[in-house]
Amino acid sequence: MRIRTAVVVTVAVWAFLFFATWGTWGSVTIDCFRDPYVAEELVKGKTLYLDLWYPYGPGAPYFIALLFRLFGASLAVLYWVGALAGLASALLLMGTGARLGHTGAGLMAGLAQLVWGFKPGVFSFPLPYSFAAAFGCVLACLCCWILPSAIERRRWLAVLSAVAGAGAALKLEFGAALFAGVGLALFARIVSRRSARDLGADLGAILPGVLFAAAVLWWVLSLAGFDFIVEENWQSWPTSYFMRQYGEYWLRSNGAKVDIESFMRQGGRVIAFAAFWGLLAWYWRRLDAEGRLSLGRMIVPIAVLTALYVPFRGDGLNAGNRSIRVLLLPTGTVLMTAAAGVFSGWHWWRHRTGTLGAAKAAGCLVCGLTGLRILMGLTAEGYAVFYAGPAILFLSIWVGERIRVRHAASVVAASFLSILCLSVQPAYRAAPAEALASDRGTIKIHAGSATAYREAIAFIKARSAQGGVVASLPEDMALYFLTGTRAPSRNYVLTPGVLTPGPITDRYVEDLRRAGVTDIVWSNRSFEEYGVPEFGVDFDPAVGEYLRAGYQRSRALARGGTGAWTADVWTKKP
Numbered sequence: 001m002r003i004r005t006a007v008v009v010t011v012a013v014w015a016f017l018f019f020a021t022w023g024t025w026g027s028v029t030i031d032c033f034r035d036p037y038v039a040e041e042l043v044k045g046k047t048l049y050l051d052l053w054y055p056y057g058p059g060a061p062y063f064i065a066l067l068f069r070l071f072g073a074s075l076a077v078l079y080w081v082g083a084l085a086g087l088a089s090a091l092l093l094m095g096t097g098a099r100l101g102h103t104g105a106g107l108m109a110g111l112a113q114l115v116w117g118f119k120p121g122v123f124s125f126p127l128p129y130s131f132a133a134a135f136g137c138v139l140a141c142l143c144c145w146i147l148p149s150a151i152e153r154r155r156w157l158a159v160l161s162a163v164a165g166a167g168a169a170l171k172l173e174f175g176a177a178l179f180a181g182v183g184l185a186l187f188a189r190i191v192s193r194r195s196a197r198d199l200g201a202d203l204g205a206i207l208p209g210v211l212f213a214a215a216v217l218w219w220v221l222s223l224a225g226f227d228f229i230v231e232e233n234w235q236s237w238p239t240s241y242f243m244r245q246y247g248e249y250w251l252r253s254n255g256a257k258v259d260i261e262s263f264m265r266q267g268g269r270v271i272a273f274a275a276f277w278g279l280l281a282w283y284w285r286r287l288d289a290e291g292r293l294s295l296g297r298m299i300v301p302i303a304v305l306t307a308l309y310v311p312f313r314g315d316g317l318n319a320g321n322r323s324i325r326v327l328l329l330p331t332g333t334v335l336m337t338a339a340a341g342v343f344s345g346w347h348w349w350r351h352r353t354g355t356l357g358a359a360k361a362a363g364c365l366v367c368g369l370t371g372l373r374i375l376m377g378l379t380a381e382g383y384a385v386f387y388a389g390p391a392i393l394f395l396s397i398w399v400g401e402r403i404r405v406r407h408a409a410s411v412v413a414a415s416f417l418s419i420l421c422l423s424v425q426p427a428y429r430a431a432p433a434e435a436l437a438s439d440r441g442t443i444k445i446h447a448g449s450a451t452a453y454r455e456a457i458a459f460i461k462a463r464s465a466q467g468g469v470v471a472s473l474p475e476d477m478a479l480y481f482l483t484g485t486r487a488p489s490r491n492y493v494l495t496p497g498v499l500t501p502g503p504i505t506d507r508y509v510e511d512l513r514r515a516g517v518t519d520i521v522w523s524n525r526s527f528e529e530y531g532v533p534e535f536g537v538d539f540d541p542a543v544g545e546y547l548r549a550g551y552q553r554s555r556a557l558a559r560g561g562t563g564a565w566t567a568d569v570w571t572k573k574p
Helices: 003-020 034-043 059-071 075-099 103-117 131-152 154-170 172-193 199-224 226-232 241-254 260-289 295-312 319-328 333-351 354-370 389-403 408-429 447-465 478-483 503-515 541-550
Strands: 434-438 441-445 470-473 519-523 551-556 567-572
Touching: 003 075, 003 103, 034 059, 034 478, 059 075, 059 131, 059 154, 075 103, 075 131, 075 389, 075 441, 103 389, 103 408, 131 154, 131 172, 131 354, 131 389, 154 172, 154 199, 172 199, 172 354, 199 226, 260 295, 260 319, 260 333, 260 389, 260 408, 295 319, 295 408, 319 408, 333 354, 333 389, 354 389, 389 408, 434 447, 434 478, 441 447, 447 470, 447 478, 447 519, 447 567, 503 541, 519 551, 541 551
Parallel strands: 470 519
Antiparallel strands: 434 441, 519 567, 551 567
16 A cells, blocks of 8 residues: 555545544543643643642643643634644554555554544543643654664654653653653664664763753752652652552553453453464465465455444443454553564564564554553553554554564454444444533533533633632533633642642642632532542542531532533532
8 A cells, every 4th residue: 555545544534533523522521621721821820730730741731821822722722733633643653554564554553543532532632631641642653653763863863862852741651651762772773783882972862852851850840849749740650649549449440450360361362362363364374375365355354253243332341242352452452562572572682683673673662661551451432542552553563474464464453443443433423412612612512411511601600700719629620711710729620639638638628718719519520430439528528528517509500311410509608
């Protein structure tokens, strides 16, 4: 397949998905309005971390703040920048496949990224749960595309280091993974040349990227020290209160918990995956020897399995569903990609298979490090959309090259794409259709929640016009952004682990007093994903006690159907 054709197909699919699903992305309840709210506050002169709680690096909010300065704070700006990030990721995956000799596999991986990334919901590119994750995905794909050149040329090694430095400014996990890619490229250059005489020049080339990352980290820590950043901002840091209290439950639910039980469970799935593709390899080689192998015959087994998946796709716990996904979209894809990187690196070390061999090994390892948070938990519904695209590409290439027949890598990648399309199809079919209009633009939400959100927005704007101060709890940052109001505390959201019991919680309560909060919009948002469903009872009980003692329920917003968002308005007692 020609690269030009692959580019045209990728852009065409992107344009169709972007405009066909316009406004259906994100969530007005969960996470997705954190970056917009923070960015707007930065435009108004606030300082990240000190004045605004934020759990990741400073890159994304300051970049979005720049866009807001240039184009205004609106949903359209967010939709476009997120959608372009999705397109960039897909094109880079396609380009990486082409550079490694597998344009078809690159195209399939890029299309998987698009189909995955434009589904309605929290985990989408145009309005993601975190723009840091969306931008980090672009940089991870860019790293994979640069790797072959970085191994061959010093100037591209410098570019790769700059990419890693930018990744560190977004999320530390991306920075660590991408700098590991820099180290692998540097090592490959040394081994390929069988000399360390150019090591000084190579280290000089990567120094600017390292210094940039160090400067960002120095600025963050200089604001108020390491303890403040970890305990009151970066909640996913290993020693933070969040990780101590909820980390194990959270990691296990995302497939990042590494223990014997998890490895044993994945071991059986890896064996099934290897056996399936090993059997196909034997069958295809036999046909190839007889001169009867064609792309059509290669697609048949994948098409049959995909067709068998259809009756099961509605129930994620169905045994048939699980069995087919083990073969065509395994949850341990990232783990297998990392293992493939170790094997490929060992093979390259022994046989010196050249730049492409080193780039494939390094790419597999970078994919494994980038996707650590979904190491054994790749699903079509969760975080994986921002972490697993490169892993799908590199695992497809690795498996395809071991099958050793033409088009094998493309067919393996197509198998990932086929089940992924069916897995996300229910999300597309259940896309929200009710338009929620605001001064910042329109977002579509489910009809059961629309009336309650309209009432909440109207109430907040009316009370603010009267001089009142309204807090939205425990989450629902969208209410601040869509009404143009400000949270009464730097902690504009109270998800589990944001407030550490003791002085930090006391300070939050004091913030509410000092701001003169007159009303609370207290939603029915629950937190089963952390194992502590109810705010003010299962977590942050001290805040709940303060609110119940000082405020009284005055009205209920419109009630929708089962599972719909709603809230009660609590007013300060006389």
